[in-house]
Amino acid sequence: MDLLQNLxxxxxxxxxxxxxxxxxxxxxxxVIIGALPGLNASMGVAILMPLTFGMDPITGMxxxxxxxxxxxxxxxxxxxxxxxxxTSAAAVTCLDGYQLARKGRAGxxxxxxxxxxxxxxxxxxxxxxxxxxALAKVAxxxxxxxxxxxxxxxxxIITSLAGKSMIKGIIAGxxxxxxxxxxxxxxxxxxxxxxxxxxxxxxxxxxxxxxGIFAVAEVLVTMERSLHLxxxxxRVSGLLGTKQDWKDSRGAFVRGSIIGTLVGILPGAGATxxxxxxxxxxxxxxxxxxxxxxxxIEGVAAPEAANNAATGGALVxxxxxxxxGSETTAxxxxxxxxHGLRPGPLLFTQQPQFVWGVIAxxxxxxxxxxxxCTVFVRQLAKVLKVPNPILMPLILAFCFVxxxxxxxxxxxxxxxxxxxVLGYLMKKFDFPAAPVVLALVLGPMVENSLRQSLLMSQGNxxxxxxxxxxxxxxxxxxxxxxxxxxxxxxxxxxxAVAG
Amino acid sequence: xxxANLIISILLFCFAAFVLILALNLPEPPDLGTGMLGPxxxxxxxxxxxxxxxxxxxxGQMRERKRNxxxxxxxxxLPRGEAFQRIAFVLGGLLLYIILLxxxxxxxxxxxxxxxxxxxxxxxxxxxxxTVGLFAAIGLWGVFGWWIKVPLPKGPWxx
Numbered sequence: 149m150d151l152l153q154n155l156x157x158x159x160x161x162x163x164x165x166x167x168x169x170x171x172x173x174x175x176x177x178x179v180i181i182g183a184l185p186g187l188n189a190s191m192g193v194a195i196l197m198p199l200t201f202g203m204d205p206i207t208g209m210x211x212x213x214x215x216x217x218x219x220x221x222x223x224x225x226x227x228x229x230x231x232x233x234x235t236s237a238a239a240v241t242c243l244d245g246y247q248l249a250r251k252g253r254a255g256x257x258x259x260x261x262x263x264x265x266x267x268x269x270x271x272x273x274x275x276x277x278x279x280x281x282a283l284a285k286v287a288x289x290x291x292x293x294x295x296x297x298x299x300x301x302x303x304x305i306i307t308s309l310a311g312k313s314m315i316k317g318i319i320a321g322x323x324x325x326x327x328x329x330x331x332x333x334x335x336x337x338x339x340x341x342x343x344x345x346x347x348x349x350x351x352x353x354x355x356x357x358x359x360g361i362f363a364v365a366e367v368l369v370t371m372e373r374s375l376h377l378x379x380x381x382x383r384v385s386g387l388l389g390t391k392q393d394w395k396d397s398r399g400a401f402v403r404g405s406i407i408g409t410l411v412g413i414l415p416g417a418g419a420t421x422x423x424x425x426x427x428x429x430x431x432x433x434x435x436x437x438x439x440x441x442x443x444x445i446e447g448v449a450a451p452e453a454a455n456n457a458a459t460g461g462a463l464v465x466x467x468x469x470x471x472x473g474s475e476t477t478a479x480x481x482x483x484x485x486x487h488g489l490r491p492g493p494l495l496f497t498q499q500p501q502f503v504w505g506v507i508a509x510x511x512x513x514x515x516x517x518x519x520x521c522t523v524f525v526r527q528l529a530k531v532l533k534v535p536n537p538i539l540m541p542l543i544l545a546f547c548f549v550x551x552x553x554x555x556x557x558x559x560x561x562x563x564x565x566x567x568x569v570l571g572y573l574m575k576k577f578d579f580p581a582a583p584v585v586l587a588l589v590l591g592p593m594v595e596n597s598l599r600q601s602l603l604m605s606q607g608n609x610x611x612x613x614x615x616x617x618x619x620x621x622x623x624x625x626x627x628x629x630x631x632x633x634x635x636x637x638x639x640x641x642x643x644a645v646a647g
Numbered sequence: 648x649x650x651a652n653l654i655i656s657i658l659l660f661c662f663a664a665f666v667l668i669l670a671l672n673l674p675e676p677p678d679l680g681t682g683m684l685g686p687x688x689x690x691x692x693x694x695x696x697x698x699x700x701x702x703x704x705x706x707g708q709m710r711e712r713k714r715n716x717x718x719x720x721x722x723x724x725l726p727r728g729e730a731f732q733r734i735a736f737v738l739g740g741l742l743l744y745i746i747l748l749x750x751x752x753x754x755x756x757x758x759x760x761x762x763x764x765x766x767x768x769x770x771x772x773x774x775x776x777x778t779v780g781l782f783a784a785i786g787l788w789g790v791f792g793w794w795i796k797v798p799l800p801k802g803p804w805x806x
Contacts, residue, residue, distance in 0.1 A: 198791070198795070199790065199795070201795060202794065202795040202796070315700060315703055315704050315707070316704070318700055319659065319697065319700045319701065319704065322693055322696050322697045322700060323659075323662075323697065325693050326666055326690060326693045326694070326697065329689055329690045329693070333686035335684075335686075336675075336685065336686050338673060338674055338675075338686040340670075340673060340686050340690070341666075341669055341690075367737065368734055368737060368738075371730070371733040371734055371737055371768075372726050372730040372733065372734060373730075535769065536768075537765055537768035537769035537771070538765055538769075538771075538779055540737075540768070541740075541760070541761050541764040541765050541768070542761070542779075542783055544737065544740075544741065544764070545757055545760065545761055545783060545784070545787060546787065548741070548744065548757075549753075549757075549787050549791050549797075549799070550791075552797070552799070553791050553795060553797040556797060556798055558745065558748075561745060562745070565738075565741055565742075565745075569738070572734075576725070577651055577652070577655055595689045598689070599684055599688070599689070602684060607684075
């Protein structure tokens with residue numbers, strides 16, 4: 149009963165004209181950002197976040213959620229029409245999506261991905277809505293040792309899953325943690341690594357770092373590649389698909405939704421992994437796996453369901469524990485902090501209107517995404533033809549003013565530029581950027597909870613292993629850290645034996 | 648990539664050494680009791696971890712290099728030719744933009760930045776380039792300067 153009352157309250161918040169308008173604008177911007185190759189959800193949320201500063205926190209967050217879900221919807225448009233994924237989460241959609249377009253079934257492919265995304269998105273919000281309050285209640289019992297163990301677990305998963313090389317992922321995370329120590333020491337009040345700069349006393353401006361590492365770096369990478377894309381000039385019709393399409397996609401909708409939601413909940417394993425897993429699973433379940441890659445409708449429905457379901461899943465750890473589960477939720481955590489809100493279990497009791505307003509807006513956002521990707525998809529396909537030599541400078545100008553707007557400071561702009569170059573070099577040398585950002589967010593939490601725990605135990609590290617929740621979380625953290633190491637070791641040994 | 652990774656390892660060692668020196672020179676806060684750790688504690692743990700991880704990366708690359716021979720497997724890891732030019736244009740343009748902001752104000756500096764960068768990347772008609780630059784600059788000023796009320800830098804003409 150409580151659930152329905154809370155949901156009704158949430159819809160009351162989400163359906164006010166202003167919130168609905170900004171949700172629509174956010175979803176529209178998200179679909180366009182998701183569809184444009186080189187731009188993705190985290191970048192979109194990062195560069196448009198400064199626009200929310202002048203808004204009520206609920207309205208701002210609703211708009212950011214619109215961008216997040218919209219980007220997942222949009223990613224498939226270019227994957228199907230151009231064979232270039234709009235976001236990495238839509239990469240696997242290219243395999244069958246583009247083949248369907250070549251067979252003259254671009255409309256059906258786009259339509260089924262939109263329906264798959266909407267159904268899975270709604271499913272994941274139902275899970276979020278039912279699971280999050282219960283998890284928040286458990287999290288209320290967390291003390292510093294549990295928080296330390298949780299943050300540590302989150303960091304280990306993120307670093308071990310990110311990028312091609314695990315060691316580079318962990319190095320990136322460690323560098324991020326070191327950067328997070330810049331500023332006033334949270335326990336002793338001593339200035340650390342600020343070089344006398346007042347601007348650095350609160351650490352690096354999170355938004356400047358985000359915009360630099362995600363947006364500016366991405367622009368530089370796009371600039372390096374060819375600036376021109378060739379569109380497959382497909383006629384977009386038959387968006388509702390045939391009866392057979394719906395029959396073939398039923399299983400994909402269900403499996404994609406479940407896989408996406410579960411993977412999304414895991415810290416670090418975001419939409420991209422979810423979509424690849426869902427595709428592989430769909431192929432395994434199929435009676436004709438050999439046809440995958442030649443243009444089968446399940447091949448687009450499953451990954452698109454999974455990547456959209458991952459968005460609702462990723463919000464579970466963010467809203468209940470204050471731990472970002474993905475790059476984009478890390479950016480959203482930054483936005484919440486800027487708005488003076490501290491995500492975590494207390495948010496459910498102290499700001500119920502905010503939490504339930506956001507949850508309700510996710511339902512509406514998925515419907516708006518469906519509307520945009522079915523009714524307006526032809527118009528959206530035209531927007532994608534804005535050439536990169538015009539688009540990229542516009543994005544840079546947006547990054548610039550957005551970063552400046554946070555503190556009205558050119559120092560932040562310099563920080564953005566430095567991290568932009570750093571992010572670009574990281575991409576070039578296969579160092580994943582996500583661990584740096586997540587470590588920057590989690591770093592202060594890790595340090596605070598570690599030092600508070602040690603104060604509680606008078607310096608005894610045993611405190612982490614005498615409390616059941618922290619023991620389990622630390623065991624999981626070590627497991628997630630050492631399983632890939634053991635796997636790599638075994639692989640190397642097998643290679644040595646074979647070669 | 649092996650050579651690049653070796654260079655990166657050396658840079659990371661230097662970074663770790665730099666942080667180590669800074670951390671060891673941090674002032675000590677008053678003692679608040681047993682279990683109270685100083686401000687250098689966490690950075691020192693992280694420096695230790697970074698040195699260990701970088702050591703693993705370095706050793707792995709050295710092993711690869713030995714196995715593959717010095718010249719094999721090397722690939723270009725920095726852009727060349729036109730790609731390098733485009734990157735240089737963007738970074739140079741951004742630097743110029745920051746300098747121009749203080750002199751010309753937001754709208755004029757943004758319009759010039761956009762026009763110059765677009766022209767450098769593609770030879771569109773000047774009227775198109777100038778229109779995009781000017782409209783985008785005014786649009787961004789409208790959103791941030793007028794709507795959100797961010798005090799954007801002003802030029803001699805008051806905007």
